[in-house]
Amino acid sequence: MAGAKTPLTFRIFKGDQLIREERLSLSVIKLGKVPSAHLKLDDETVSRMHAIIEVNGPGDVSIIDLGSTKGTFVNGQKVNKAKLQSGDTIVVGETRIELAIGASEEDEPTRVNTPAAPPGGDVVASTPRPNVPAYQAPPPPPMQSRPAPMAPAPQMSAPPPMAAPPAAYAAPMAPAPSAFSAQPGALRPPPGMAGGGAIGGPAIYGSAMAVPAGFQASMAEQVDEIGGTRAVEVAAMLGDSVVGVKHCIDPRGGKVTPVTYAFFAVGIAMMLASAFSFYVAVDNAAYNHGRYEYETQVLKKPGFAVRPRTMSMAYDWMMIGGLLLSITAFTAGLARMRREKQSPYVRIGTASNVEFPIEGAPSPDFAMVAPHGDDFAFNFGHGMEGEMIIGGQSTSLAELAAQGRTTISPIPAGAKIRVRAGKTTFLVSAVPQPRRQTAALFAALESRVLAYFAGSLAVHLGFWAILQQIPVEDSGANIDLASLEDTATRTNSASQDDPPPPEEEDKPDDGAEESGGTGTAMALDEGKMGKKESDRAEGQYKMKKEQEDPQLARQQAIEQARNAGILG
Known part of the structure; x- marks a missing residue:
């Protein structure tokens, strides 16, 4: 009830x-x-x-x-x-x-089924079929709308007062929703279901078997319509709420393949190559610095005369390319490792390493879904009850247990298995592999933060574009004079002292020279020429001034400066 x-x-x-x-x-x-x-x-x-x-x-x-x-x-x-x-x-x-x-x-099923059903199955069988809508599986109602007050609810049919209890392992089921529905051809339960159905026994699952419509829609959106590649989907439900979903995709998963380790090996090799190139660059920079200090401070050479030791561009490509390739290889390796380490098991129980911790499992670490070769197998044991539906035919797990079959391997493509362990109901089915969802790179950021960064970038790029349009003045051009002169010329331009010319020997004057000679020395002392009684301010001889303004010297200096060039 x-x-x-x-x-x-x-x-x-x-x-x-x-x-x-x-x-x-x-x-x-x-x-x-x-x-x-x-x-x-x-x-x-x-x-x-x-x-x-x-x-x-x-x-x-x-x-x-x-x-x-x-x-x-x-x-x-x-x-x-x-x-x-x-x-x-x-x-x-x-x-x-x-x-x-x-x-x-x-809720509605209680009010609809308040009148007690007649005892016995014959009375139910004699009821006209159109008056028993409980055995027609309607589409599930929308999750966000309240059902009509008097609409019939087939998932919660009340049991008759004299119904016989089910046998051990029997799991009489209420009519399933569209994804797990099995529409019987008659009003009586299918063979093998002890008293089964929603009429022959208590509906132990009740509304817990009704998968919400939103859950069905979300599962349908996340799978690809492809054939051949299958996965096992296990949905855990408490009441009418889905509390967990797990997909077992690769039966050979749970271990890392050699290809993944190869990605990590390539990443390590590229990282070592990048580190080696960086070490060579640092060592070359240290060598150039030491050479510059030695030649400028010890040898007293000018700084522009020191030529640094250069390296090949291959080291730059090795350092940058190796770093990028190593990051790419590590990222691919981690993605593959994460995918390959996904466990192919669905375990239930009270152990710490189970996927669904519940009480009432056959063992503390019971593998309900486990890999079996290239496929998956479904296992059940004591305390688990339910049914498997294939093509509209329902077979209870109790029948399989009576036949000694506690493992279904492989899980058929069209099979739907419903099993209850403790208070949890599990829906197991073979489905196409889920589509891989791409996560947005900036999904965690707010739109206002992204707008701020975008606006700041636009403003700074605008300023940069404006500065690029301003022409550079010729007077402010930076001219490196050291780059215009050959280094060999500068290194050989050290100052040298010219030797003094030899002194000429004084020869006696024999009168044979045709020149005028040195002449006779002045009789008066230096500074004694002229008359002492003269009132003139200047009494010394000097050159006569021909022009007061020295225009010729000025024009010659300007002409020399105009034609001298940069080097003078």
Whole structure:
């Protein structure tokens, strides 16, 4: 019998604008922007799985943040887990949600099936088929709309008062949704199901078997329609909420292949080559520095006369290219290692290394899905009950256990396996390999931050473009005179002292020379020429001035400066 549920009404606002209003009656409500979320929010600032709301009753409603990026706020306070009351305001990202908690109400299957069913299976068989809509599997209702008050719900049919209990390992199932549906041709249970079906025994799965429509849609969007390459999908459900999904893709996974190690070897080799080139460059720079200090300080040569030792461009390419190739090789190797180390097992139990920790498993570390050659095998044991549906034919796991078959290998392509262990229901099926989703490089950054960086880049590039359009003045051109003269010429231009000319010997004058000779020395002393009684201010001989303004010397200096050039 179905229990009472507490309806929650959510009014979703974006700023001050009301976007929509939703009413949900679930025990666990997921908030996020993934398609499988019960309360899907179209907000980029909201995480994919932002938070969940647990509903245990009208007075016991809690919200739990799932490590979101922006956090969860209740009435202005950031919380990790908090109790909710009617009228509280929840803020996730840039979305504001107003909550209203209604009174408990019985769900539809309980009200529809309140009249007790007649005892015995014959009465059910005599009922006209059109009046029993419970055996027709309708499409699952939308997750965000409340069902009609009197609509029949085939997943929660009430058992008859005198129904016989199922045998050991028997797992009578309610009609499955579209992805796991099996429409029987008659009203009686299929062969092998002890009393089975929603009429012959208690519906132990109830609404837990109903896969949410959002979950089905998200799984359909993430697989490729390809043939030949299959994977095993295992979805774990608590109640009507999917709590975990795992895909087993490579049955030979779990270990790193030699090709991946080859990527790491190439990356290490390229890194060593880059480091060697960098060492050679540093050593060459140290050599040039020491040579410059020696020639300028010890040999007293000018700095421009020192020629540094150059290196080949191959070292530059080796250093930069080796670094880039090593980063590429390491990235590819890490990506392959991460993909190859994915475990091909789906283990349940109470051990620390299991994928789904639950109670009630056959062993603390039970491999429910394990690799078997080039395919996967499904294993079940004591305490696990369910069925396998192939082409509309249902076979209970109890029948397989009675035949001594506790392993299904390989899992058929069209098989749908539903199994319950403890309080957890697992949906196992063979599906195409999931499509690899590309993660946006700047997904974690806010749009305002990106806009700031883009604007700053545009402004700086604009200034750079303006400066490039300004012509350089000729007077301010930087001319390196040392680069215009040959080094050999400069090194050989050291100053040298010319030897003094030899002194001429004084020869006696024999009167044979034809020149006038040196003449007779003046009789008076130096400075005694002229008359002492003369009143003239100047009494010495000097050159007569022919022109007061020395124009000739000035013009000659200008002409020499004009024709001398840079070197003089």
